[in-house]
Amino acid sequence: MISRRALLSGAVAAAAAGTLAACGKKESPSSSSSGGTKQITLGFSQVGSESGWRSANTSSVKDAAAAAGINLKFSDAQQKQENQIQAIRDYIAQKVDVISFSPVVSSGWDTVLKEAQAAKIPVILTDRQVDSSQDLWVSLVGSDFEIEGERAAHLLEKVLQGATGAVNIAVLEGTTGSAPATQRAAGFKKVMDASHPDWKIVASQTGDFTRDGGKQVMAAFLTSHPEINVLFAHNDDMALGAIQSIQAAGKKPGTDIKIVSIDGVHDGFVAMAAGQINAIAECNPLLGPQLMDAVKKVLAGQTLEKWIKTQEADFVAADAAAALPNRKY
Ligand code: GYE
Numbered sequence: 001m002i003s004r005r006a007l008l009s010g011a012v013a014a015a016a017a018g019t020l021a022a023c024g025k026k027e028s029p030s031s032s033s034s035g036g037t038k039q040i041t042l043g044f045s046q047v048g049s050e051s052g053w054r055s056a057n058t059s060s061v062k063d064a065a066a067a068a069g070i071n072l073k074f075s076d077a078q079q080k081q082e083n084q085i086q087a088i089r090d091y092i093a094q095k096v097d098v099i100s101f102s103p104v105v106s107s108g109w110d111t112v113l114k115e116a117q118a119a120k121i122p123v124i125l126t127d128r129q130v131d132s133s134q135d136l137w138v139s140l141v142g143s144d145f146e147i148e149g150e151r152a153a154h155l156l157e158k159v160l161q162g163a164t165g166a167v168n169i170a171v172l173e174g175t176t177g178s179a180p181a182t183q184r185a186a187g188f189k190k191v192m193d194a195s196h197p198d199w200k201i202v203a204s205q206t207g208d209f210t211r212d213g214g215k216q217v218m219a220a221f222l223t224s225h226p227e228i229n230v231l232f233a234h235n236d237d238m239a240l241g242a243i244q245s246i247q248a249a250g251k252k253p254g255t256d257i258k259i260v261s262i263d264g265v266h267d268g269f270v271a272m273a274a275g276q277i278n279a280i281a282e283c284n285p286l287l288g289p290q291l292m293d294a295v296k297k298v299l300a301g302q303t304l305e306k307w308i309k310t311q312e313a314d315f316v317a318a319d320a321a322a323a324l325p326n327r328k329y
Pocket of ligand 1: 050051052053054127128180209234235236237262263283
């Protein structure tokens, strides 16, 4: 896992990696010996199709590649690390110009990243982080998940304003071992530890970022912990699944159980406008344009920022109806 401090100190390594990647190529893909332009090929390994966020991210990558004139080789790993490793190996064998992937979990990438480095193919991470050495990848295009966890906790403060009594929180965690699950949990806990010794996490388990996972885990939570009156879901899809179980248990989502989630997908906003989700910390999936820009820059030998972040906002239920028509995903 990379900390923000480690990333800052990695700026020099980033410059080195960028230069190395660019120098390593036999021929720059952006200009051929005949003076014409050779099309860039990007190999992209997506996590899967587990959530609304992921669908929006996939469309963004595909649309941005088409708009940038980049030849995109795309594969869906169905939430399995071994499929991603295989896809990256295939891209290396095909001698693509750049490899990008959104790592399903943070650990276990050293070997394949070293293989890409040996083949002199630069790797740009998108969305999620790896815990491999920073000289094995050029740049990360994605969000700060720890901050998102902190933002979710601050949104809960707003939602609970004026309320009295015990705060019994259930947490639906994202995919175990993934950067967003680990860091969102850490950010949320940081705010709890600093300011809310009275908040209690009474149940916490993974729902694998899926609607069905959220539904099933929440149903079990409600049986074993009827005292739950707050849900923090690491993404909207799990919150949406949980809403079904809360209703099935005869409780009112957003009222009997306050709900805060992360992402800000269309269906999350619809549930928020209906008062079923109380607040959402946005996580922007529209990373395609920034990724294509990074791909072009690295091949042109330019130095990239080690961490290219995105703009994100916070929303409470009262804002949802007005914001809904302007949502892009
Ligand atoms: O929050 C979730 C998706 O990695 C930020 O993955 C992403 C997360 C997103 O499945 O909905």
